[in-house]
Amino acid sequence: MNLLSDEIAAMAANSSWIRKMFEEGIELKKKYGEDNVYDFSLGNPDMPAPAVVGDALRKIADDADKPFAFGYMPNAGFAETRSVLAKLVSREQGVTVSGDRIVVTCGAAGGLNVFFRAVLNPGDEVVCPAPYFVEYKFYAGNFGGKLVPVRSKEDFSLNLEEIEKAITEKTRAFLINSPNNPTGVIYSPTDVAELSELLRRKSAEFGRTIYLIADEPYRFLNFDNVDIPSVFRHYRDSVVIGSFSKSLSLAGERIGYIAVSPELEGAKTLVGGLAMTNRILGFVNAPAIAQKILNAASESQADLEAYRKRRDMMAKVLDYAGIEYNMPGGAFYFFPKSPVPDESLFIQALLNERVLAVPGRGFGMEGYVRLAFCVPEKTITGSAEAFKRAAASLKA
Numbered sequence: 372m373n374l375l376s377d378e379i380a381a382m383a384a385n386s387s388w389i390r391k392m393f394e395e396g397i398e399l400k401k402k403y404g405e406d407n408v409y410d411f412s413l414g415n416p417d418m419p420a421p422a423v424v425g426d427a428l429r430k431i432a433d434d435a436d437k438p439f440a441f442g443y444m445p446n447a448g449f450a451e452t453r454s455v456l457a458k459l460v461s462r463e464q465g466v467t468v469s470g471d472r473i474v475v476t477c478g479a480a481g482g483l484n485v486f487f488r489a490v491l492n493p494g495d496e497v498v499c500p501a502p503y504f505v506e507y508k509f510y511a512g513n514f515g516g517k518l519v520p521v522r523s524k525e526d527f528s529l530n531l532e533e534i535e536k537a538i539t540e541k542t543r544a545f546l547i548n549s550p551n552n553p554t555g556v557i558y559s560p561t562d563v564a565e566l567s568e569l570l571r572r573k574s575a576e577f578g579r580t581i582y583l584i585a586d587e588p589y590r591f592l593n594f595d596n597v598d599i600p601s602v603f604r605h606y607r608d609s610v611v612i613g614s615f616s617k618s619l620s621l622a623g624e625r626i627g628y629i630a631v632s633p634e635l636e637g638a639k640t641l642v643g644g645l646a647m648t649n650r651i652l653g654f655v656n657a658p659a660i661a662q663k664i665l666n667a668a669s670e671s672q673a674d675l676e677a678y679r680k681r682r683d684m685m686a687k688v689l690d691y692a693g694i695e696y697n698m699p700g701g702a703f704y705f706f707p708k709s710p711v712p713d714e715s716l717f718i719q720a721l722l723n724e725r726v727l728a729v730p731g732r733g734f735g736m737e738g739y740v741r742l743a744f745c746v747p748e749k750t751i752t753g754s755a756e757a758f759k760r761a762a763a764s765l766k767a
């Protein structure tokens with residue numbers, strides 16, 4: 372009996388690499404105990420939410436007896452939250468954005484689905500640099516779109532020559548994620564300026580709007596204080612998709628937003644479309660409690676210093692093991708090279724040492740592995756010998 376659609380049945384049979392490692396992890400932890408497994412597989416921040424989140428929740432509880440405290444609201448979100456988020460985006464992008472350009476969403480994941488639902492026709496393509504956040508393929512596919520990944524250069528910067536070849540009359544959007552999951556790269560202002568120039572040229576050539584989407588859940592994790600280019604300054608037809616899953620450690624609360632560039636012609640129509648797709652996808656609106664938390668906490672963030680320390684510790688562990696990597700400028704991932712071309716052998720060697728990592732092929736790039744360092748410091752330091760033995764076993 373077919374309980375599932377053909378497509379979902381096939382997807383379920385090929386469950387994601389991250390999921391597979393998660394399940395391996397549960398088994399290993401049962402067998403050897405939590406403290407004896409070094410789990411770098413999941414991007415689920417262990418850092419507590421800043422104190423302002425708890426304070427906001429207590430205040431929300433005090434006001435819970437007011438009528439409609441948690442009732443339906445406009446599909447784009449509470450006016451106050453939209454205006455608070457507009458202030459945040461204006462500061463981050465260096466461009467004044469008003470609240471009517473913001474749609475509050477169920478996380479960045481909800482935002483990407485809402486955006487794709489609003490702008491993709493079946494067969495439209497979304498181009499993005501590879502490696503990429505694996506869910507992008509599903510989000511575009513949900514609405515008949517197709518993700519077209521383009522391999523990045525060795526240092527994970529944009530390969531603009533290859534990107535140019537990938538952009539066709541079917542291209543509806545280019546999707547960048549900076550700081551990046553899984554590489555930790557932050558695209559340079561030159562890369563973003565040249566990409567924007569290319570998109571302008573291609574939009575004119577094909578006579579259609581090609582959107583530039585900046586997926587920025589990791590914007591606050593900028594370890595070397597570099598300039599994270601503002602897409603609003605570079606490209607008229609752009610949107611920023613943001614989230615508080617990482618910056619406020621609110622991943623389970625599902626809260627984020629889409630901000631539409633103030634320069635975009637017909638922005639009102641686009642925002643109306645986004646509010647509508649938020650509704651008809653069944654989100655209806657983003658959660659009321661999470662929006663009220665943002666009203667108080669949107670300018671706060673989890674401890675950047677603590678993440679920077681972990682990054683530096685992880686780099687030392689990899690140096691000690693003789694594993695090659697590009698130092699991540701942001702986010703909380705390393706994407707080091709496997710000591711052998713087939714990274715599944717490295718993943719197995721790591722598993723033998725009770726280290727959990729995710730193969731690069733899960734992100735559209737073989738020969739690498741992803742390590743999420745949003746884990747306690749003792750997991751990082753404790754794993755040094757295990758990494759060294761795993762790498763040495765392959766070199767032998």
Ligand SMILES: Cc1ncc(COP(=O)(O)O)c(C=O)c1O
Nearest residue numbers: 478479480504548552614616627
């Ligand atoms: C690159 C990227 N985009 C989007 C998301 C989704 O984030 P959210 O929890 O806000 O939906 C994630 C989550 O890990 C991510 O890594």
